Amino acid sequence: MAGIAIDVAVAAPRSRIAAFFGSTVGRKMVMAVTGVFLVLFVIGHMIGNLQVYLGPESLNHYAELLRELGHGGLIWVFRGTMLGAVALHVWAATALTLGSWAARPTGYRRRQQYVESTYASRTMRWGGPLLLIFIIYHLLHLTTGQAHGSFVVGDVYHNVVAGFSVWWVSGFYILAQLALGLHLYHGVWSMLQTLGLSHASYNRLRTVIALLIALVIAIGNISIPVAVLAGFVS
Amino acid sequence: MKLTLHIWRQQNAKSKGRFVKYDLDDVSPDMSFLEMLDVLNEKLIAEGQEPVAFDHDCREGICGTCGVVVSGRAHGPRDRTTMCQLHMREFKDGDTLWIEPWRAKAFPVLRDLIVDRSALDRIIAAGGFIGAPTGSAPDANAIPIPKEDADLAMDAAACIGCGACVAACPNASAMLFTAAKVSQFAKLPQGQPERYRRVKAMVRQMDFEGFGNCTNHGECSAACPKAISLDHIAQLNRDYLRSSLRADRRIVSEVGAG
Numbered sequence: 350m351a352g353i354a355i356d357v358a359v360a361a362p363r364s365r366i367a368a369f370f371g372s373t374v375g376r377k378m379v380m381a382v383t384g385v386f387l388v389l390f391v392i393g394h395m396i397g398n399l400q401v402y403l404g405p406e407s408l409n410h411y412a413e414l415l416r417e418l419g420h421g422g423l424i425w426v427f428r429g430t431m432l433g434a435v436a437l438h439v440w441a442a443t444a445l446t447l448g449s450w451a452a453r454p455t456g457y458r459r460r461q462q463y464v465e466s467t468y469a470s471r472t473m474r475w476g477g478p479l480l481l482i483f484i485i486y487h488l489l490h491l492t493t494g495q496a497h498g499s500f501v502v503g504d505v506y507h508n509v510v511a512g513f514s515v516w517w518v519s520g521f522y523i524l525a526q527l528a529l530g531l532h533l534y535h536g537v538w539s540m541l542q543t544l545g546l547s548h549a550s551y552n553r554l555r556t557v558i559a560l561l562i563a564l565v566i567a568i569g570n571i572s573i574p575v576a577v578l579a580g581f582v583s
Numbered sequence: 584m585k586l587t588l589h590i591w592r593q594q595n596a597k598s599k600g601r602f603v604k605y606d607l608d609d610v611s612p613d614m615s616f617l618e619m620l621d622v623l624n625e626k627l628i629a630e631g632q633e634p635v636a637f638d639h640d641c642r643e644g645i646c647g648t649c650g651v652v653v654s655g656r657a658h659g660p661r662d663r664t665t666m667c668q669l670h671m672r673e674f675k676d677g678d679t680l681w682i683e684p685w686r687a688k689a690f691p692v693l694r695d696l697i698v699d700r701s702a703l704d705r706i707i708a709a710g711g712f713i714g715a716p717t718g719s720a721p722d723a724n725a726i727p728i729p730k731e732d733a734d735l736a737m738d739a740a741a742c743i744g745c746g747a748c749v750a751a752c753p754n755a756s757a758m759l760f761t762a763a764k765v766s767q768f769a770k771l772p773q774g775q776p777e778r779y780r781r782v783k784a785m786v787r788q789m790d791f792e793g794f795g796n797c798t799n800h801g802e803c804s805a806a807c808p809k810a811i812s813l814d815h816i817a818q819l820n821r822d823y824l825r826s827s828l829r830a831d832r833r834i835v836s837e838v839g840a841g
């Protein structure tokens with residue numbers, strides 16, 4: 350019997366690694382796994398930051414402790430891991446965003462009426478780049494000091510108080526933390542979904558966890574510049 | 584009812600389309616949306632104009648052939664409803680409606696409101712099937728399946744492949760469709776032999792077709808006439824992860840069969 354020629358375009362198979370990192374689902378998982386690292390980091394970082402309320406000795410001692418861990422080597426392992434996580438996260442976010450933009454070359458004339466998406470979910474691609482700018486600024490400001498007017502190496506408490514006494518610096522930190530809160534509200538939920546953690550009995554819990562993490566991180570971090578500006582911490 | 588309709592008119596896949604405005608009087612609130620378009624087309628034909636091309640078949644909400652975006656909502660404003668099952672009583676006298684085809688690079692417009700959805704068929708062809716012996720049908724309850732799993736598989740299998748998920752997704756992603764087609768088998772014993780090959784092959788084809796990536800907005804599920812749950816997307820993600828971690832099984836020995 351003569352076969353019927355069907356013109357079907359089929360994706361060619363690839364090696365396991367190439368297939369994973371080349372696929373939208375794989376890249377999304379890169380974003381989720383690096384997201385886990387980033388979320389755990391911001392939680393730990395916030396708890397560290399709150400020691401500003403315990404006074405200069407406490408905060409400076411804590412900072413010194415971190416720098417000296419493993420004879421000063423561990424902090425570099427840690428910094429390398431975090432920078433790697435940010436780099437992978439941004440790479441995946443960029444690749445996926447470009448793919449999605451290309452997926453609808455002709456948009457709708459009437460703007461889509463959103464039903465289920467949230468402000469947080471629709472601002473991930475605005476909030477993300479803002480966070481990247483913030484991370485770079487924040488490192489130059491309170492880690493290396495180039496973007497700081499009166500940076501004193503080792504006197505973290507002074508650097509924080511002096512830095513946040515400038516109103517627009519505080520303003521930018523507050524804005525960035527609001528963006529982080531929004532990013533985490535959708536991000537944590539999305540991360541659980543991407544990693545396949547869903548079950549009808551626990552799905553409500555996912556939203557609660559996301560909301561809780563977002564609120565605690567945003568409020569905890571925002572309290573510090575507010576406390577400095579209000580003269581509560583000086 | 585009187586309606587003002589702005590409808591996307593496009594001669595063929597190559598030509599540039601545009602919106603054309605039509606005023607339609609005497610629309611009965613009891614008409615379905617497609618019947619309203621039929622009435623418009625009768626009028627256009629009587630006036631010697633080209634009727635508006637739109638897809639439809641069963642007109643009872645089960646085939647998945649119909650579907651347009653009405654004023655920014657795929658399948659119109661009513662939840663869990665296909666175009667053919669949407670009635671004009673959902674609209675008000677004097678309303679202005681913008682009627683557009685599904686928009687996605689993977690769904691090229693063929694004519695007016697008709698798009699080419701064969702990309703979805705190719706995703707199915709890549710792995711959305713099971714191997715089954717031919718011959719007489721097996722006894723229906725020969726393999727015991729937990730009720731919960733059977734229900735979840737049935738929920739996924741309710742997908743009629745209309746493409747509204749892609750149309751409603753801000754990323755033009757086909758994840759809900761692909762996930763439903765993966766999940767309906769992942770839950771059942773009959774789907775196990777190809778389970779991990781299936782998810783990889785279908786995702787690969789989905790990406791190849793040029794759909795966008797899922798960012799878990801949930802617009803797909805909200806637009807879906809069968810309200811397919813996002814949980815199936817998590818199921819796909821779970822299976823994809825497992826499938827990527829597993830080495831493809833190598834043939835150890837070719838002897839021994841017998």
Ligand code: HEM
Nearest residue numbers: 380381384387388442473477478480481536539540543798
């Ligand atoms: C402290 C920094 C950050 C944290 C804690 C964080 C956390 C997360 C988490 C948990 C996710 C969810 C992953 C998923 O959808 O499975 C996510 C998604 C995302 N992130 Fe970040 N992220 C951070 C920084 C950034 C930066 C710097 C960018 C971009 C330049 C970015 C862009 C995105 C985008 C575009 C998504 C995808 C949103 C979506 O799929 O809906 N993020 N982030």
Ligand code: FES
Nearest residue numbers: 640642647649667
């Ligand atoms: S025509 Fe069959 S679902 Fe609408």
